[in-house]
Amino acid sequence: MRAEIITIGDELLIGQVINTNAAYLGRELGALGIPVMRETTVGDDLAATLKEFRRAWNSSDVVIVTGGLGPTHDDISKAAVAKFFRAKMSLHKPTLKAVRERFARLGYKTMPEINIGQAMVPEGFVALRNERGTAPGLLLHQNGKTFVILPGVPMEMEFVVSTGVLPFLKKKYKNDLVAIKHRTLNTAGIGESVLAEKIGDPAKFLRAGTTLAFMPNAGGVRLRISVHASSAAAANREIARVEAILSKRAGTFIVGTDEESLQSAIVKQLAAERKTLSTAESCTGGLIASMITTVAGASKVFFGAVVAYDNKIKVRELGVNQKTLDQFGAVSEETACEMAEGVRKRMGTNFALSVTGIAGPDGGTAQKPVGTIWIALAEKGTKIITKKLQGDFGRKINRERAAAAALEMLRRRLITSLRGDLQ
Amino acid sequence: MRAEIITIGDELLIGQVINTNAAYLGRELGALGIPVMRETTVGDDLAATLKEFRRAWNSSDVVIVTGGLGPTHDDISKAAVAKFFRAKMSLHKPTLKAVRERFARLGYKTMPEINIGQAMVPEGFVALRNERGTAPGLLLHQNGKTFVILPGVPMEMEFVVSTGVLPFLKKKYKNDLVAIKHRTLNTAGIGESVLAEKIGDPAKFLRAGTTLAFMPNAGGVRLRISVHASSAAAANREIARVEAILSKRAGTFIVGTDEESLQSAIVKQLAAERKTLSTAESCTGGLIASMITTVAGASKVFFGAVVAYDNKIKVRELGVNQKTLDQFGAVSEETACEMAEGVRKRMGTNFALSVTGIAGPDGGTAQKPVGTIWIALAEKGTKIITKKLQGDFGRKINRERAAAAALEMLRRRLITSLRGDLQ
Numbered sequence: 054m055r056a057e058i059i060t061i062g063d064e065l066l067i068g069q070v071i072n073t074n075a076a077y078l079g080r081e082l083g084a085l086g087i088p089v090m091r092e093t094t095v096g097d098d099l100a101a102t103l104k105e106f107r108r109a110w111n112s113s114d115v116v117i118v119t120g121g122l123g124p125t126h127d128d129i130s131k132a133a134v135a136k137f138f139r140a141k142m143s144l145h146k147p148t149l150k151a152v153r154e155r156f157a158r159l160g161y162k163t164m165p166e167i168n169i170g171q172a173m174v175p176e177g178f179v180a181l182r183n184e185r186g187t188a189p190g191l192l193l194h195q196n197g198k199t200f201v202i203l204p205g206v207p208m209e210m211e212f213v214v215s216t217g218v219l220p221f222l223k224k225k226y227k228n229d230l231v232a233i234k235h236r237t238l239n240t241a242g243i244g245e246s247v248l249a250e251k252i253g254d255p256a257k258f259l260r261a262g263t264t265l266a267f268m269p270n271a272g273g274v275r276l277r278i279s280v281h282a283s284s285a286a287a288a289n290r291e292i293a294r295v296e297a298i299l300s301k302r303a304g305t306f307i308v309g310t311d312e313e314s315l316q317s318a319i320v321k322q323l324a325a326e327r328k329t330l331s332t333a334e335s336c337t338g339g340l341i342a343s344m345i346t347t348v349a350g351a352s353k354v355f356f357g358a359v360v361a362y363d364n365k366i367k368v369r370e371l372g373v374n375q376k377t378l379d380q381f382g383a384v385s386e387e388t389a390c391e392m393a394e395g396v397r398k399r400m401g402t403n404f405a406l407s408v409t410g411i412a413g414p415d416g417g418t419a420q421k422p423v424g425t426i427w428i429a430l431a432e433k434g435t436k437i438i439t440k441k442l443q444g445d446f447g448r449k450i451n452r453e454r455a456a457a458a459a460l461e462m463l464r465r466r467l468i469t470s471l472r473g474d475l476q
Numbered sequence: 477m478r479a480e481i482i483t484i485g486d487e488l489l490i491g492q493v494i495n496t497n498a499a500y501l502g503r504e505l506g507a508l509g510i511p512v513m514r515e516t517t518v519g520d521d522l523a524a525t526l527k528e529f530r531r532a533w534n535s536s537d538v539v540i541v542t543g544g545l546g547p548t549h550d551d552i553s554k555a556a557v558a559k560f561f562r563a564k565m566s567l568h569k570p571t572l573k574a575v576r577e578r579f580a581r582l583g584y585k586t587m588p589e590i591n592i593g594q595a596m597v598p599e600g601f602v603a604l605r606n607e608r609g610t611a612p613g614l615l616l617h618q619n620g621k622t623f624v625i626l627p628g629v630p631m632e633m634e635f636v637v638s639t640g641v642l643p644f645l646k647k648k649y650k651n652d653l654v655a656i657k658h659r660t661l662n663t664a665g666i667g668e669s670v671l672a673e674k675i676g677d678p679a680k681f682l683r684a685g686t687t688l689a690f691m692p693n694a695g696g697v698r699l700r701i702s703v704h705a706s707s708a709a710a711a712n713r714e715i716a717r718v719e720a721i722l723s724k725r726a727g728t729f730i731v732g733t734d735e736e737s738l739q740s741a742i743v744k745q746l747a748a749e750r751k752t753l754s755t756a757e758s759c760t761g762g763l764i765a766s767m768i769t770t771v772a773g774a775s776k777v778f779f780g781a782v783v784a785y786d787n788k789i790k791v792r793e794l795g796v797n798q799k800t801l802d803q804f805g806a807v808s809e810e811t812a813c814e815m816a817e818g819v820r821k822r823m824g825t826n827f828a829l830s831v832t833g834i835a836g837p838d839g840g841t842a843q844k845p846v847g848t849i850w851i852a853l854a855e856k857g858t859k860i861i862t863k864k865l866q867g868d869f870g871r872k873i874n875r876e877r878a879a880a881a882a883l884e885m886l887r888r889r890l891i892t893s894l895r896g897d898l899q
């Protein structure tokens with residue numbers, strides 16, 4: 054069993070849009086048990102698209118194509134599909150009805166004519182419902198192989214994959230699926246080659262079907278164990294076996310596992326402890342609150358935030374002392390502490406995080422250059438912890454670093470308190 | 477002239493890492509004047525990699541490969557290159573020296589043996605300096621074609637591209653470069669097909685070498701004009717010609733161009749009018765504030781926000797009447813109005829936006845299903861404007877749609893006031 058992905062769109066080749074669809078499909082197909090072996094991106098070009106269809110359809114069992122299904126002139130995928138499979142188009146009435154209803158729901162009196170094309174389906178293809186847009190997914194199963202074409206807008210593509218494509222593949226290929234499991238151990242404070250020396254020759258402990266990847270980035274080196282096995286149980290056992298070896302050899306350099314986001318770990322930990330949180334944000338401008346509230350269920354632990362971008366708001370809404378601002382400045386440990394304690398009291402939460410800093414590009418001084426950021430963590434009944442960040446990585450990264458550092462500060466505090474240790 | 481990109485790494489195929497390298501290379505090569513026609517991703521597999529090298533080298537003038545150059549067992553790219561070009565490896569002393577110095581600088585007494593491999597270069601290849609890591613880029617120019625392989629870590633890849641690859645290509649292909657220019661017009665408040673009807677048949681106004689793409693996302697539909705021309709001046713003239721046509725036909729639905737986002741347009745307009753803004757956010761959880769504060773200089777017009785995730789905070793911090801919450805609920809037009817007016821008064825701003833809704837996945841009811849969102853815009857001295865959103869697109873998109881709709885409401889208000897019209 055092998056799948057491959059073709060993503061169509063000039064916007065991908067010129068780098069205007071980052072290809073998140075390929076990553077989503079790789080994850081979802083892998084989780085189902087169908088490994089993706091190749092991904093190709095081509096532009097909005099009929100000849101180039103047909104060439105890829107031919108190559109992919111000859112070499113893979115499952116071909117998933119995204120993009121180029123919209124109603125406008127630059128969407129050429131459906132014509133390419135019809136040409137490639139020599140299929141006539143016919144009107145799919147349920148799709149036309151759904152598209153008409155969608156326009157009515159959005160308050161249009163009439164549906165633009167151009168959308169009738171959205172309901173045309175090549176012969177032999179099944180139309181897959183798309184509740185988030187007008188282009189249905191299209192699926193063909195022929196001689197044991199499956200060809201699927203999907204809209205390129207991620208929210209539409211994801212809807213059609215989860216409701217139409219995955220259920221179909223799961224049923225059709227149930228005897229061919231493999232159990233594919235991954236586990237990533239995140240390390241910090243050690244370089245790739247030194248870590249490799251500690252771990253030793255992977256050939257000595259990896260079995261067939263198991264791979265180990267070293268993935269360095271700015272935060273550290275991640276170690277990913279990947280297993281293909283006949284059952285989920287066997288895959289999990291193998292993951293556990295290799296993880297035990299790596300944990301022993303890489304020891305305290307391992308700081309966490311998998312993709313659990315910092316904010317979801319925090320929401321989970323706060324909920325477990327029945328503790329609550331608020332934030333007071335200056336240079337992060339609501340980014341921390343926004344990150345926390347991406348987590349479903351955050352409402353149980355997160356009361357709210359005050360984004361105090363203006364100094365007057367710091368005084369009026371957070372109770373920061375005007376004297377503190379005058380004496381130490383808005384970007385100071387003292388102001389960060391008063392912001393954190395101010396929001397904690399106002400919101401009535403157990404914890405509060407505050408951030409104040411100079412995100413740039415303007416506003417830096419010799420004493421406090423762009424990138425100078427103070428973070429404070431207030432906790433009911435104990436003293437405030439603070440941290441200073443320095444270094445200018447550009448406005449966007451400065452803000453993201455500050456938000457991540459604040460969340461990491463809270464996560465470390467929660468781990469410590471769970472362990473019953475003293476800070 | 478055509479370039480193509482090959483990115484190597486299991487982490488890309490399984491969707492653990494999103495392929496940002498391909499987008500970066502597409503942007504940089506395009507800006508130089510070399511169009512990228514194709515991008516392929518394969519796993520850490522020698523046979524699959526060799527197959528792609530063969531296909532790409534036969535069909536493109538410039539082939540850029542990223543990934544698999546690290547020092548560990550899973551990095552197979554250099555072996556693939558040596559095999560494909562039948563090149564012997566030899567030690568490149570300047571690279572070995574640079575790697576040794578890097579380890580010394582990082583505080584290591586000795587360099588791990590495994591890194592000697594990083595200094596091995598296939599015959600005929602030039603080693604390109606990498607100051608951000610240990611793997612040099614490798615470049616071969618043969619029979620007018622260029623083959624480059626680069627480390628996969630983005631910050632390392634970007635260093636080698638900007639300091640080594642682009643200068644080489646610019647010099648070597650100076651007579652073959654084309655001027656490639658793009659311009660994107662961002663629209664809001666209009667669907668793709670209705671916009672297409674307004675614009676009419678692009679074939680009637682596009683010349684050869686010029687394309688127009690419709691790119692819908694949660695914030696609106698973007699229109700991208702792309703031009704390939706013989707000179708930058710000719711390309712810019714053609715862009716201006718098409719932009720004038722689109723601007724006339726799409727009128728006020730165009731909210732900004734290129735990277736100018738809704739929020740930066742708003743910050744600019746508020747600054748021009750010397751008006752100020754605050755936000756009161758429930759389901760968006762600080763997302764609007766965070767979007768506004770991504771804009772450098774936002775501090776001039778944005779005072780702050782109250783993220784009132786919990787109902788108690790809505791009452792205490794925003795002055796929402798408990799009776800309003802009891803009678804109409806937190807997700808209601810009435811609550812949205814009180815939130816907007818509450819934050820506007822507290823922060824002392826001219827405008828205030830509020831959002832309250834059910835982002836999901838939980839919390840929906842028959843009367844107020846997930847995706848029900850109320851938005852209000854308060855303005856000093858005039859009555860509050862409100863808007864209701866409906867439809868569930870998943871938590872993430874529900875939040876983004878709400879934030880975009882709120883910002884668009886304010887932008888429309890600002891346009892109207894600039895014109896001196898009444899709302």
